[in-house]
Amino acid sequence: MVTILSVEGLGKSFKQTQIIQNISFNVRRGEIMAILGPNGAGKSTTIRNIMGIMYPDEGTINFHNYAAGEIPRNKIGYLPEERGLYKNVKVMDMILYLAELKDYPIKKARERALEYLAKLGLEGKEKVSVEELSKGMGQKVQFIGSIIHEPELLILDEPFSGLDPVSQEVFKNEIKDLASKGTAILLSSHQMNMVEEVCDRLFMIHRGQKVIDGTLEDVKNQYANFKCTIRGKNDISELERLTHVNRVEQKGDVSVVYLSPDVVVPLWLRQLPETLDIQELAIDRISLHEIFIDVASDKHVENEGSVMNA
Template identity: 65%
Template sequence: MEQPLLSVENLGKSFKDKQVVKDVSFGVKRGKITAILGPNGAGKSTTIRSVMGIMRPDKGMVQYQNYPKQGVPHQVVGYLPEERGLYKNVKIMDIILYFADLKDYPTKKARSRALEYLKKFGLEGKDKVKVEELSKGMAQKTQFIASIIHEPELLILDEPFSGLDPVSQDVFKQEIRELAKNGTAILLSSHQMNLIEELADDLLLIHNGKTVIQGSMEEVKEQYSNYKCVIIGDNAASIFTNVPSVQNVKQDGKKTVLYLERGIHIPTWLSHMPKEVIIQEMTIDRISLHEIFVGIATEQNLMQTVGEVHA
């Protein structure tokens, strides 16, 4: 089995009398995207800052593969923090080259790569523009370029999609996938569940500082995401009362959502649908990562360890 490039074991951190991270363990492998999820205050940023060495954890170990000390060597890691921070009166190219120099990366190579990324991110010809003249989205693209300019082995992205328009989100997603494809180990934190669902290979969901869910995307979906059936049509909720394996029914106008039991055979289940049901549209898929997240974040028992959906 491939060993993680980054290993975090039993990480713990407290502020005064409050323990915000409690025995969190995970690994990030080369060429894989690992996502840390959780509601506000769950301990995501504290975990990331502890990995980066910005904070000193009270307990636990952060180990980088073949590195003789604890922690991550600064030359091999790229970091996009949640709190964006660029020198406002500095030109884009100068700030990117400055970050490259901090990582001991060759200036000539960094300049060439910067021009390529500026073009890819729609910033061609703006290399001499000062940061203070950029829109929020453009500044975020600049900081993203600065975080990857030195070809890091490990890339840590804390809320990278925040404030980006859909087109820019797609550009970021494409680049993140490309970096992983080329072997970069990526640790990603985001509140946008639909984007995580598209990108992540492995998931770590923490709540109140503790690990709640951990595993590959496939494992998590299999364990926690039961099927749901969405029907568009003018139907009363009572019509579905005797349909087997329906655990919960939600209605919003003409939209009816049926949450189904674990392990059902969909073709067989469909054969029990009442003939009087009006179906203008119908989809059947697993409940989303967003629904799992909301269920845990609001502590409404959306899912249990057996995967039952109660919503």
């Protein structure tokens, strides 16, 4: 796939504090890449450097053959975490204003705006003032504003914030559709379930440095060990004595047994003692949410490094 955005060796400090160090990644055409990390990890600093809101102390940012200071703004769409719509402006006027800032034809922008308003459940709202909209509706309008000019690169910072589950599903499908049409998407979110459903690749920053870089499958293979959830009245010590068990968490009659990376699941299941009370049993890999928590809290420090894409 064609590389749309290339970030190499990015570094940024404020006074004596290094915020990000040696950050490098690529975003390709038609790819959805998540940039993840706990609060204060350096995600927003990285995005602001890409957008030219601030400038790095070290490293380079290239969009196609353009350097960071030369990137044509009509090629990039940006949905910031901090929302910034003018409250006393009508919805359609707001969208057309954003399109005009990107030198996009107004007639075409109006047609696209009406199409997206209908798709996102805002049909008939084009003459309503932004201040009359709910938080979720305002989020939808700002999303439309970020894509109205058909950008090649779309940067979404917490796009699912403030949305109900139905609207989140609509956003998720729309983001996937944009990628299928060739838009390169860089997405930052703390909602790991949505990231897991939407994104092709993951890039995680911790304490300003890269700790994960790879496809979702790569990350799962390295970090997502199997876990076994058992419903039944069992003594936790009996479960802890089983082979290939890293740890056991128990709440009421539900025990979650976290297994070591070298476990062979069919063999492990066969050696479960008959004395166990098993009303229900399920085997799956730990979720991206759990991986995020483990890496952010250094539980996986022995694996810390990168999952590199081939």
